[in-house]
Amino acid sequence: MTPFFLRMSRVFAKRTLNALTVLFAVASLCFVVLQLTPGDPVLAIMGGGATNATPETLIAARHEYGLDRPVLVQYGLYLSRLARGEFGQSFSQHMPVTEVLRVQAPPTLELMATAFAVAWLFALLSVMPTVRRRYSGPLASALETVCAGLPPFWLGLLLLWAFAFELGLFPPAGTRGVMSIVLPALAMGIPLGGFLAQITRESFDLALDEPCILTARARGLDDRTVRLRHVLRHALLPGVDLSAWGIGALVGNAVAIEMIFSRKGLGRELFLAVSNHDMPLVAGIILFIAVIYIIAGLLADLLRRLIDPRLKASYS
Amino acid sequence: MSHCFLAIAAVLLLLSVTGCRQHKPHKEATNPVAGGTLVYATDREPVCLDPHVHGDMPQVFVAEQFVDSLVAMDKSGKILPWLATGWTVSEDGRAWTFHLRHDVTFTDGTPFNAAAVKANLDHMANPHTLSSTAGGYIKQYTSTDVIDDYTALVHLDTPYAAFLEVLAQGFLGMESPAALLRSRDENCQSPVGSGPFRIVGWDRQNEIILDRNPAYHWGPPTALHTGPARLDRIIWRIIPEASVRFASLQAGEVDVIDSLPPEAETPAQRNPDLWLLKADLPGNPTNGTLNLRREPFRDARVREAFVRSADVSGALSSVFFGHYRRAGGPLSPSTPFYNPETEHHGDYDPDRARKLLDEAGWIARTADGIRTRNGVPLQVHIPMRSSLSASVRTLWEQVQATARATGFDVILENADDTTVTDRESRWDYDVRVGYWNTNTADVMRIVFSSAFLGPPGPQAGIHQNAASFSDPRFDQIINAALLTNDPEERKTLYARAQTIASAAFLQITTYPQSTRMALSRAVHDVRIEPSLNVTSLYDAWITR
Numbered sequence: 001m002t003p004f005f006l007r008m009s010r011v012f013a014k015r016t017l018n019a020l021t022v023l024f025a026v027a028s029l030c031f032v033v034l035q036l037t038p039g040d041p042v043l044a045i046m047g048g049g050a051t052n053a054t055p056e057t058l059i060a061a062r063h064e065y066g067l068d069r070p071v072l073v074q075y076g077l078y079l080s081r082l083a084r085g086e087f088g089q090s091f092s093q094h095m096p097v098t099e100v101l102r103v104q105a106p107p108t109l110e111l112m113a114t115a116f117a118v119a120w121l122f123a124l125l126s127v128m129p130t131v132r133r134r135y136s137g138p139l140a141s142a143l144e145t146v147c148a149g150l151p152p153f154w155l156g157l158l159l160l161w162a163f164a165f166e167l168g169l170f171p172p173a174g175t176r177g178v179m180s181i182v183l184p185a186l187a188m189g190i191p192l193g194g195f196l197a198q199i200t201r202e203s204f205d206l207a208l209d210e211p212c213i214l215t216a217r218a219r220g221l222d223d224r225t226v227r228l229r230h231v232l233r234h235a236l237l238p239g240v241d242l243s244a245w246g247i248g249a250l251v252g253n254a255v256a257i258e259m260i261f262s263r264k265g266l267g268r269e270l271f272l273a274v275s276n277h278d279m280p281l282v283a284g285i286i287l288f289i290a291v292i293y294i295i296a297g298l299l300a301d302l303l304r305r306l307i308d309p310r311l312k313a314s315y316s
Numbered sequence: 317m318s319h320c321f322l323a324i325a326a327v328l329l330l331l332s333v334t335g336c337r338q339h340k341p342h343k344e345a346t347n348p349v350a351g352g353t354l355v356y357a358t359d360r361e362p363v364c365l366d367p368h369v370h371g372d373m374p375q376v377f378v379a380e381q382f383v384d385s386l387v388a389m390d391k392s393g394k395i396l397p398w399l400a401t402g403w404t405v406s407e408d409g410r411a412w413t414f415h416l417r418h419d420v421t422f423t424d425g426t427p428f429n430a431a432a433v434k435a436n437l438d439h440m441a442n443p444h445t446l447s448s449t450a451g452g453y454i455k456q457y458t459s460t461d462v463i464d465d466y467t468a469l470v471h472l473d474t475p476y477a478a479f480l481e482v483l484a485q486g487f488l489g490m491e492s493p494a495a496l497l498r499s500r501d502e503n504c505q506s507p508v509g510s511g512p513f514r515i516v517g518w519d520r521q522n523e524i525i526l527d528r529n530p531a532y533h534w535g536p537p538t539a540l541h542t543g544p545a546r547l548d549r550i551i552w553r554i555i556p557e558a559s560v561r562f563a564s565l566q567a568g569e570v571d572v573i574d575s576l577p578p579e580a581e582t583p584a585q586r587n588p589d590l591w592l593l594k595a596d597l598p599g600n601p602t603n604g605t606l607n608l609r610r611e612p613f614r615d616a617r618v619r620e621a622f623v624r625s626a627d628v629s630g631a632l633s634s635v636f637f638g639h640y641r642r643a644g645g646p647l648s649p650s651t652p653f654y655n656p657e658t659e660h661h662g663d664y665d666p667d668r669a670r671k672l673l674d675e676a677g678w679i680a681r682t683a684d685g686i687r688t689r690n691g692v693p694l695q696v697h698i699p700m701r702s703s704l705s706a707s708v709r710t711l712w713e714q715v716q717a718t719a720r721a722t723g724f725d726v727i728l729e730n731a732d733d734t735t736v737t738d739r740e741s742r743w744d745y746d747v748r749v750g751y752w753n754t755n756t757a758d759v760m761r762i763v764f765s766s767a768f769l770g771p772p773g774p775q776a777g778i779h780q781n782a783a784s785f786s787d788p789r790f791d792q793i794i795n796a797a798l799l800t801n802d803p804e805e806r807k808t809l810y811a812r813a814q815t816i817a818s819a820a821f822l823q824i825t826t827y828p829q830s831t832r833m834a835l836s837r838a839v840h841d842v843r844i845e846p847s848l849n850v851t852s853l854y855d856a857w858i859t860r
Contacts, residue, residue, distance in 0.1 A: 046448045
């Protein structure tokens with residue numbers, strides 16, 4: 001039997017290696033995809049085909065951004081810079097990529113966190129009181145299915161129309177204050193909540209048949225306490241696993257939602273960066289998103305161990 | 317992705333025009349009041365606040381608030397003194413002497429003088445500034461001599477009669493030479509001008525904050541008042557979605573919006589709390605330029621047939637609800653030296669179009685009515701960039717439908733901007749959708765003369781002459797117009813140039829680009845600056 005710390009450091013080393021492989025693959029894929037898309041970043045930045053720039057200006061721009069070098073050299077430089085943690089200068093934004101991330105990431109993370117909270121809140125409120133209830137059960141289940149199927153951008157439009165345009169309860173646009181985050185967070189959180197609810201409902205249903213639940217009831221606990229204290233703990237695991245995926249989905253949906261609600265953030269920035277072929281910025285944002293994914297995976301894993309003590313044993 | 321956003325945009329527009337709520341009540345005021353904050357909302361965020369770098373329209377809209385120019389232009393196209401009190405030009409037209417005001421300082425305390433003029437023109441012409449617009453407009457610039465503190469002598473390598481006209485544009489505004497010494501990217505964040513406002517903050521993707529310059533007393537001669545601006549502060553907010561922008565105005569979240577979409581124009585007119593401010597931009601109007609390098613548009617008869625098969629007026633009344641005027645000639649009617657005789661040269665005439673196509677040999681037809689010649693169908697490929705607005709797309713769909721009636725198969729090909737730019741640089745299109753805003757008739761030299769064909773060869777790179785039109789007679793006239801400063805002679809030459817361009821059927825011209833604002837009734841005296849028709853908030857005041 002190996003000592004505990006050695007076991008843990010092995011797990012840690014394996015995880016780090018995995019994470020680095022993922023980041024390398026993401027960085028390379030990002031480079032290849034942008035190379036394959038037709039078009040010249042310098043022309044894109046300088047105003048497209050209608051640019052009035054002198055040839056000297058275009059040459060200066062190509063040289064400044066290193067775009068006059070062979071593609072393989074560009075790739076090598078790109079990877080070595082990333083390895084040193086240098087994200088470089090965004091061509092289209094005229095500022096360091098790290099600065100763009102520093103300014104644009106917080107509003108997106110805030111939005112994602114709120115949406116995530118909305119999703120779990122919705123899932124728990126919809127599932128816990130209704131599983132195996134004669135009327136409310138099927139009704140809530142149907143509602144969850146419908147919500148899971150809603151495209152976030154479409155839901156965003158509806159919410160915008162109803163609560164901002166018609167009723168005027170929320171501001172239609174912007175990144176100012178608590179009110180401005182409500183509609184976008186609902187638009188992103190409700191569909192994810194639908195998914196989480198569906199999967200939790202199933203595991204909740206199974207958990208209700210566990211012998212330990214029968215034991216709990218036999219001890220005289222009332223139904224609410226049983227559901228909250230015992231069943232939920234058994235039923236949470238699949239939802240926690242799905243959450244790691246859900247965070248990735250939230251990043252993707254943030255692009256459309258930030259555009260619709262004119263919010264500042266990484267999603268909108270990514271859209272602009274891709275349309276300008278701004279390689280350093282696209283790479284910076286994508287890698288940042290990849291890191292979020294990896295962290296979400298790690299957190300989900302940790303959380304599973306916390307919720308389910310049996311998993312701790314499985315490493316020995 | 318872009319289609320998804322288009323669909324979103326369309327739905328949003330429909331939704332927004334149905335919503336209608338009331339503005340907060342405001343006091344009626346007749347005398348201008350000082351103070352207050354105005355919130356302005358626009359569609360696109362500038363990529364750099366220094367108007368010399370790149371030079372896209374969103375940049376000049378902000379620049380107008382914080383930089384001044386050497387000269388100003390009034391509504392009739394006349395050039396007036398501003399930071400330069402007077403100027404003379406040498407016999408050969410290549411040396412311009414500017415006499416400058418003595419009492420102007422930039423908002424960082426640097427005095428405005430001849431050395432500042434030199435620093436600015438050098439900065440625009442320097443390739444490392446990456447200036448597309450300002451640098452492109454002064455390609456003729458070689459150097460500036462500082463004669464004394466307030467006299468600058470500017471040398472050009474060829475005579476350039478449109479020099480003063482381009483100097484009036486905010487793109488060529490004067491910035492503090494001390495600020496220009498910083499790196500380009502630093503100057504992009506916080507450029508320094510001598511204008512009525514100064515940049516105090518820029519929260520990317522959200523808003524730009526400008527505060528009043530209290531020392532300002534050198535306003536343009538076109539302004540309504542003198543002295544410092546009336547507003548304390550401008551918040552310049554970025555709201556890309558047109559309908560959301562309009563909804564924000566209706567909700568009272570913002571005071572002024574620009575780029576009002578055509579769908580919102582009627583609701584805005586009906587709303588008693590709002591008023592509209594509109595002006596057509598000078599230059600080459602919104603158009604589709606026909607590519608003469610390949611069939612079918614090598615043949616002038618086919619070009620005329622295509623232009624005459626497009627029912628643009630019909631499309632303008634249906635897609636733009638009749639709010640946009642027609643621009644039928646190569647120049648927008650608000651351009652100096654515009655020649656009204658070319659206005660109806662390419663009017664809708666399907667009968668003549670059919671006759672021309674018969675003459676050109678496109679006689680046979682496929683089963684679905686598309687004309688063919690030697691078995692080749694009469695196809696017109698139009699790349700459509702994803703950034704085009706929904707209404708421009710619908711306009712081209714109408715052209716597609718009416719041209720089909722005479723036997724053209726118009727294929728609208730959607731793609732992202734960089735892909736379309738790439739196809740354009742390789743001459744891979746039959747029609748290129750575009751426009752060129754500038755305050756001079758010299759725009760025709762950029763879009764039609766052979767000097768702007770780009771480098772030869774298959775890897776052609778950029779070219780502004782999208783038609784690939786090359787006519788020595790036209791080149792000679794358009795270049796001659798730059799050599800003379802006599803307005804009558806310029807008028808004659810530009811009129812001839814317009815006649816040649818429209819007779820060659822190089823473009824389907826549709827409507828002038830325009831500045832369209834909707835404003836709260838609490839906002840007064842917002843002005844449209846005449847050289848490029850951008851918003852000026854110098855005179856503006858607000859009551860609440």
